[in-house]
Amino acid sequence: MAKKEKQTKSLEQTIWESCNKLRSNMTSINYMHFVLGLVFLKFASLKFEARRNELLSSDDKAFVDMPSFYKEKNVFFLSEPSRWSTIKANAKQSDIGIRVDNAFEEIEKTNPELRGATPIGIYSKTSLPAEKFASLITEIDKIEPDQDHPMSDLIGRVYQYFLNKFAIKSADEKGEFYTPDTIVDLIVELIQPYSGKIYDPCCGSGGMFIQSYKFVESHRGNAQNISVYGQESNPDTWKLAKMNLAIRGIPCNLGKKEADTFGDDQHKDEHFDFIIANPPFNLKNWRGDNALLDDARWHGYGVPPVSNANYAWILHMLSKLTPNTGVAGFLLANGALGADGEEKAIRENLIKNHKIEAIVVLPREMFYYTDISVTLWIMDENKGGRIVEHDGQSVQLRDRTNDVLFMDLRQLGHYSSDGFKELNDKDKDENGNPQINEVKLVKETLFNWQSPEWKTKYKDVPEFCKSVTESVIGDKEHDYSLVPSKYIEFIDHDLQIDFPKEMEKIQREMKDIIKEEKQSQSSLEDAFKRIGYGID
Numbered sequence: 001m002a003k004k005e006k007q008t009k010s011l012e013q014t015i016w017e018s019c020n021k022l023r024s025n026m027t028s029i030n031y032m033h034f035v036l037g038l039v040f041l042k043f044a045s046l047k048f049e050a051r052r053n054e055l056l057s058s059d060d061k062a063f064v065d066m067p068s069f070y071k072e073k074n075v076f077f078l079s080e081p082s083r084w085s086t087i088k089a090n091a092k093q094s095d096i097g098i099r100v101d102n103a104f105e106e107i108e109k110t111n112p113e114l115r116g117a118t119p120i121g122i123y124s125k126t127s128l129p130a131e132k133f134a135s136l137i138t139e140i141d142k143i144e145p146d147q148d149h150p151m152s153d154l155i156g157r158v159y160q161y162f163l164n165k166f167a168i169k170s171a172d173e174k175g176e177f178y179t180p181d182t183i184v185d186l187i188v189e190l191i192q193p194y195s196g197k198i199y200d201p202c203c204g205s206g207g208m209f210i211q212s213y214k215f216v217e218s219h220r221g222n223a224q225n226i227s228v229y230g231q232e233s234n235p236d237t238w239k240l241a242k243m244n245l246a247i248r249g250i251p252c253n254l255g256k257k258e259a260d261t262f263g264d265d266q267h268k269d270e271h272f273d274f275i276i277a278n279p280p281f282n283l284k285n286w287r288g289d290n291a292l293l294d295d296a297r298w299h300g301y302g303v304p305p306v307s308n309a310n311y312a313w314i315l316h317m318l319s320k321l322t323p324n325t326g327v328a329g330f331l332l333a334n335g336a337l338g339a340d341g342e343e344k345a346i347r348e349n350l351i352k353n354h355k356i357e358a359i360v361v362l363p364r365e366m367f368y369y370t371d372i373s374v375t376l377w378i379m380d381e382n383k384g385g386r387i388v389e390h391d392g393q394s395v396q397l398r399d400r401t402n403d404v405l406f407m408d409l410r411q412l413g414h415y416s417s418d419g420f421k422e423l424n425d426k427d428k429d430e431n432g433n434p435q436i437n438e439v440k441l442v443k444e445t446l447f448n449w450q451s452p453e454w455k456t457k458y459k460d461v462p463e464f465c466k467s468v469t470e471s472v473i474g475d476k477e478h479d480y481s482l483v484p485s486k487y488i489e490f491i492d493h494d495l496q497i498d499f500p501k502e503m504e505k506i507q508r509e510m511k512d513i514i515k516e517e518k519q520s521q522s523s524l525e526d527a528f529k530r531i532g533y534g535i536d
Helices: 011-020 028-056 084-089 096-110 130-141 151-169 181-191 207-218 235-247 310-320 342-352 418-424 438-450 499-530
Strands: 196-200 226-230 274-277 327-333 356-361 374-380 387-390 393-396 403-408 465-469
Touching: 011 130, 011 151, 028 084, 028 096, 028 130, 028 151, 028 235, 084 096, 084 130, 096 130, 151 207, 151 235, 181 207, 181 274, 181 327, 181 374, 181 438, 196 207, 207 226, 207 235, 207 274, 274 310, 310 327, 310 342, 310 374, 403 438, 438 465
Parallel strands: 196 226, 196 274, 274 327, 356 403
Antiparallel strands: 327 374, 356 374, 387 393, 403 465
């Protein structure tokens, strides 16, 4: 037996557990902003000090106190009162809350792009006892780059870890969904945002943008070739997104303020090359009964119902795509695939106008705190043959104008299908079972289907994927439904069972059980007789 490896806690987990122990009577939401504000201050100072030391050791030391020499490197200039060293030195002072609020005020004055984004005001009004406040600063101060945690990686890792943990803890209090990295990775890999403008109409804490940057960098692209635009209606989340992106040095345009995407579009007349989104599922009362009836976004498709915003999000995103080249990847609850009424009319027009590229049903329980079933939609402004970037190379796509690809990932754990065996027999786990890299499998399936050589590279696989023509989707039987199970072949695995053989086996087993029971009863009777008791 192999020697069991000692389990060690990560830096992120250690800091999180230490901070979490210091919670007082704050809600998770308030504590999230409280802690992440301090983490932001620590990281901003780490980057500032690194740049300052760089200037001091160079010929530019005369410019060490000039903000422009920091901004050119995407580093925030911090005056003395706003540096972490100052905060740490005064951690045990009774006015530490006021000092932290003042630090953020100084940061916003010197760095206009952060104006309105930092958590000014929450520290001087905190309910956290002074000794716990000081302990919290001490714990966060432990976050330092070293050989195992270089600063370029540390900032993103710790900040994202905290965001994930807070998202889980605050789910019941806020009811908001946090999009797991695995899902964002899948969307980004499928739409391939190498260069151009990326947009998220409900950007949350900015996770989609961060994964897009990571995608470009991991594929040896130039992240400076992409620019990000977003909108968020929740004021606290809007602030968090600006801080989250700023601490990573990702320039962004999240609008002048937090605002409702439908009622106060912060990016009017803008078009985007890529859209990535996880809109609120089944949002009700998103407009007034008589509001937005003649909105240009609905023209040619129909007015989305007040009772559900799913198709309002779709049409809003469609209106934002760059004509002839824009691509969108977004999540919706499964109910949108076959919804009736006004939604069906809009869906019919989307299909007739050749805007739906692919529908991918995701496995259940992919979100941390809901088992809702979710679908990934790929929408393309131009499904005709054109050249795009795939994995850093220019490739030709075939004309898919009249085709839609359906995929269902809920059966990926089932390996008895011949199709899955053929697709995944290269990699096996320690027990000899096929291992599926879902992102790679879905990506290769989509790209093979899009390829001019698709008839040799792609094939329909039962319980997984099916290429369907729009004429079939619109026929009498399917009536413009986008529910994948109406098209993908599913196998009744019960039919593969040899029932006579199985019944024979069960009968043999039952005979053995009855025989054993009779022998046991006979032994029991003999035992009672030997001690003078009879059994009637």
